[in-house]
Amino acid sequence: MYFIRRAYLPCPKRRRGRSLTIVCVGWILLWGQVRARPIPPIGAEAHPFPDTTNRIVVFADQLPAANSLSPAQWRFIADHYAGTQKETRSWAETIRKLNPHFIILHYQLAVGAGTAAFLDGERWTNDFGYIKQHPHWFLRTADGSPISQNVYHWDVMNILFRNGEPISGWPKYWVETALQRLRDNEDDGVFADSYTQDILMNQVNPPFAWFSHVEACKQNWIPNLNLYGAYCCKALHDQPEHFYYLPNLGGLVNAWDTTNYAVGDGGMNEGFALSGPGNYYAPSDWQLQMNRLLALIRADKIVICQSYIRDSDYDARWFVMGSYLLIKGRHTYINMFDTSTLSWYPEYTISLGAPLSEPARTISADWDVAWGVYRRDFARGMVLVNPDTRPVKIDLGRTKYLVEAEGGGPVPASGVPMGQLKRRPVRVVTIPSHSARILLND
Numbered sequence: 001m002y003f004i005r006r007a008y009l010p011c012p013k014r015r016r017g018r019s020l021t022i023v024c025v026g027w028i029l030l031w032g033q034v035r036a037r038p039i040p041p042i043g044a045e046a047h048p049f050p051d052t053t054n055r056i057v058v059f060a061d062q063l064p065a066a067n068s069l070s071p072a073q074w075r076f077i078a079d080h081y082a083g084t085q086k087e088t089r090s091w092a093e094t095i096r097k098l099n100p101h102f103i104i105l106h107y108q109l110a111v112g113a114g115t116a117a118f119l120d121g122e123r124w125t126n127d128f129g130y131i132k133q134h135p136h137w138f139l140r141t142a143d144g145s146p147i148s149q150n151v152y153h154w155d156v157m158n159i160l161f162r163n164g165e166p167i168s169g170w171p172k173y174w175v176e177t178a179l180q181r182l183r184d185n186e187d188d189g190v191f192a193d194s195y196t197q198d199i200l201m202n203q204v205n206p207p208f209a210w211f212s213h214v215e216a217c218k219q220n221w222i223p224n225l226n227l228y229g230a231y232c233c234k235a236l237h238d239q240p241e242h243f244y245y246l247p248n249l250g251g252l253v254n255a256w257d258t259t260n261y262a263v264g265d266g267g268m269n270e271g272f273a274l275s276g277p278g279n280y281y282a283p284s285d286w287q288l289q290m291n292r293l294l295a296l297i298r299a300d301k302i303v304i305c306q307s308y309i310r311d312s313d314y315d316a317r318w319f320v321m322g323s324y325l326l327i328k329g330r331h332t333y334i335n336m337f338d339t340s341t342l343s344w345y346p347e348y349t350i351s352l353g354a355p356l357s358e359p360a361r362t363i364s365a366d367w368d369v370a371w372g373v374y375r376r377d378f379a380r381g382m383v384l385v386n387p388d389t390r391p392v393k394i395d396l397g398r399t400k401y402l403v404e405a406e407g408g409g410p411v412p413a414s415g416v417p418m419g420q421l422k423r424r425p426v427r428v429v430t431i432p433s434h435s436a437r438i439l440l441n442d
Contacts, residue, residue: 110229214256251271326376389433399426
């Protein structure tokens with residue numbers, strides 16, 4: 001089956017009247033045949049991620065269940081978010097009646113399996129009983145004990161490769177079940193959670209050298225992880241739907257980590273700009289995170305920047321927003337929230353227009369020596385970011401308009417978000433530690 005995304009086929013121009021008539025008649029007949037072909041149902045091919053070059057685009061974490069949403073909240077979701085993850089098939093069908101382009105990802109653990117439920121169509125289910133019937137699918141210690149993740153209580157699976165091929169049946173089973181659930185759920189791709197070593201180092205029981213000693217991890221686990229990620233990604237891409245493979249890339253602040261972060265179509269940076277409410281990275285770690293994200297963004301990967309904040313902490317919100325604007329490319333998305341994933345902040349509506357430069361190769365290229373902050377200019381203004389522990393005071397030399405936010409947070413049943421933006425003229429601006437400011441030209 002074929003699907004033409006455009007709603008028109010232009011008739012080619014010809015100089016002579018007769019040839020023009022013949023060509024156009026043939027073109028119309030072809031168009032009639034194309035129109036007669038059945039269009040695949042929603043969910044039969046992956047929806048494209050929208051362009052973010054000139055705007056701020058939000059990709060939400062798992063949004064509330066259908067029975068907890070009002071009609072106005074449904075409408076708000078359809079109009080304001082690019083997509084979400086971990087939703088039932090009926091949820092997907094409902095939102096796509098309002099927004100046919102809405103993206104939904106299937107959630108599946110990347111390298112583990114456990115008793116937690118996952119979605120298959122309309123059912124929350126679990127297959128761990130079946131998985132346990134295949135003991136060679138588990139990664140084990142020398143004495144044969146399975147290795148368990150301490151906090152989330154799932155077992156690490158055998159993702160090892162030899163001569164380019166998996167040595168256990170686990171990778172094949174992961175792909176087969178992911179594809180079934182993607183189609184059952186009418187999803188566009190997989191969010192492969194808990195992918196990198198962040199979730200394993202010094203967090204497993206019984207202790208295992210690969211996840212307690214850096215060199216052992218680099219020599220044994222990470223090379224196999226890179227092969228496994230490529231295997232899963234290729235399997236999803238080889239399908240007619242060309243499903244996305246988007247791992248959870250963790251915090252991206254581990255300097256020794258040699259994971260190939262570009263193995264899939266991009267991924268989520270969980271802990272973007274700050275590791276959690278009130279917990280900031282050292283400036284060097286923030287720089288490392290920005291540089292790793294810039295490498296993905298310059299390669300036109302899909303990057304979802306997710307941050308956990310306090311709604312009342314405006315400086316943290318500005319820091320997240322400023323960091324996002326510094327690195328934003330064609331497919332760079334943001335999501336921050338406190339108590340509810342169905343949250344909206346007035347900062348999301350700032351219209352700076354097109355950036356005046358492409359995303360930098362490294363974040364150091366955005367350093368403004370005179371002002372002592374990171375800076376990126378846009379058609380309608382600029383963003384200034386201060387990741388340091390000390391505030392910075394800047395004399396702008398002329399009048400700019402400082403953007404300030406009020407309110408923001410969970411979207412009520414009315415579907416009307418709480419919050420607004422204000423602006424005021426300034427010639428001098430102070431940027432607190434771990435914060436950012438956005439200035440408009442007029």
